[in-house]
Amino acid sequence: MAGVNDENKIVVVKGLMAAVNCPWRRGRAAVKSNPSTTSMKRNRAKRSNFAWHYKSKALFGKKQDDVGKLTGKPIKSISPLMEGDADEGASQMQMVLWNEGDAYDNDGQLQNDLQLIKKWHNLSLPPFGAACSSDKGARIKVRETLRLYQAIVRKLLQEEEAKSMSKENSIRRIDLLAGKILKDKGKYVNTGKQILGPVPGVEVGDEFHYRVELMIIGLHRPLQSGIDYLKVGKKIIATSIVASGGYANDVDSSDVLIYTGQGGNATGGDKQPEDQKLERGNLALKNSIEERNFVRVIRGFKDTKFSEFGDGRGKVVATYTYDGLYIVKKYWQDIGPHGKMVYKFELRRVPGQSDLSWKHVKSKKFKAREGRCVDDISEGKEVFPICAVNTIDNEKPPKFTYVTRMVFPDWYHSIPPRGCDCVNGCSDSEKCACAVRNGGEIPYNYNGAIVEAKPLVYECGPCCRCPPSCHNRVSQHGIKFQLEIFKTESRGWGVRSLSSIPSGSFICEYLGELLEDKEAEQRTGSDEYLFDIGQNYNDRALWDGLSTIMPDAALSASEVVEEGFTIDAAKYGNVGRFINHSCSPNLYAQNVLYDNDDKRIPHIMLFAAENIPPLQEMTYHYNYTIDESALAGCTDALFDVFHCAVIIESLLCDIGAFVAIVGAVFPSLHVFDSHADVFGKQRFLPNGGR
DNA sequence: GCTCTTTCATCAAA
């Protein structure tokens, strides 16, 4: 973040910090100066996994006055989301685009271009902060909508997988069905007239897995066509393109994209390929050369992934990355592989936009890049080495003992769980004891994604008869992505991934020493690595059935905070101890039990709440039990994952008939392990081919 | 409005 204010001096910055203007930090400062508050018992700088506890209070509108006193500020002054945290990219594009000091091009048309651009995009040189508030709202909306869409897709997939044993028909296109559900609910974003230039709430580097996602946020409307365009008067100009094909030989270095026009393909059985015509998308792109308007570019990669859970059949997974704005420079005719004429367009990326992380990660220089100071902080204990990168200063990561399991004290004795007796995979949700404990469903998709946030997830464990490959064993197998820790500008060390991470993926556990609350209390203040666990779900009946239908009612009834346990990752820990707090996080903490039946001591498993591009910092909400007011303001939009479950539940009722159709075939699987470079393998036809 | 056509999707069978 750019500005570091004075508050920063008050708070001792250690490895795990919130951003300077994060509500939590404000709250903490306020509490310091106002020690006689009523909630001193909670004034501990500790993380907790039970955020919805506070959410329920916010919803019930209690204690608004107290809340104001606590922070010393009216609650409304606390901006709900996106208020300074790890998401540094917001609104970046608009800012930098107008930095006229940038060398735009060497054709000397900078001023000319800028004027045309201004004309089209009607952007009056927005200063740094002006557009931010509205833009942040748009960002939240886009992220919420996408999370909702992804959650619906996972839910539908879960139902498909659960019913795959029976003989009924499956839903063929889950992506389309999920889109239809969202549309019926009026959840589309940026509807109305088409947008030329940047789409509010969408940032360079955002990743998607379905074309439907591009449509529902207004980034690119056609579901199949690669060129979207709009009419201005009698003229059509291009607004966005999807580049899923090859031609990208010069990926590494240049910001030039050669794009092939549409049409001319032999689509049907008896049709012959034809010369492309200068109409529709092709015409729009050509017109955009004259108009010099921005064209959004979305790059698509296709890769075949294999799941470790399931029948071993691969599945093609597409990843679409928003690449930013380009300008069409020229076009010409060429001969395609089928011998007919095709149009080609040269597009150039507008300078000043965020770097494209996928380019970095794919480039060969990347492995030997600067700032690498520790090759593997886990010292070989993790499946992947976790390196430390510091391009800010000379600091090395703090010393601690890396562990891959919890460190238990002498007094601790685990309660062995009852396992399931499934020998042929835990797919029968009625017979599998673990599925029953999860409310009659396996909480994961076969691709290893968690379907929705739950109070507690029961994975199969050592007492189960199912094999380690059971798809109800996800988080117990450890990290699946190549992670690294890096020095941030203002929040100490942080964690990011070198590959793309799809929504719902397991990231890592929060490991450390298990402490009783009394002991944790003593360490509070000097220890920044405490995580409160196992709070507040003694009444399991409330969680299990009701939570997805009436979450707030259930939660308000179970607000009693018991004496619990805490994980201290100061001396012993894993990569999880480096993950920072954010009020608009991309991860969340999920309670999981598998090798122990003590609900007071669940594993704290961090999962991706949305698609996370490579090199984007990963964060979760610490849910500090320090200042409820800040949380009340901040958690509203935070619980989308949890909320998704509720909304899905109701949505599914509406389309019950649809969804009741069941699958006949064991669905194939997709995996989202690493993001392999598929450029070389891309099938390429002039029009993308069919 | 109503069809028809087009479309760098997607799935699953061959």
Added chain:
DNA sequence: CTTTGATGAAAGAG
């Protein structure tokens, strides 16, 4: 694993 056919939703064009 690669290819191919069937299916599909949305929007422009007539």
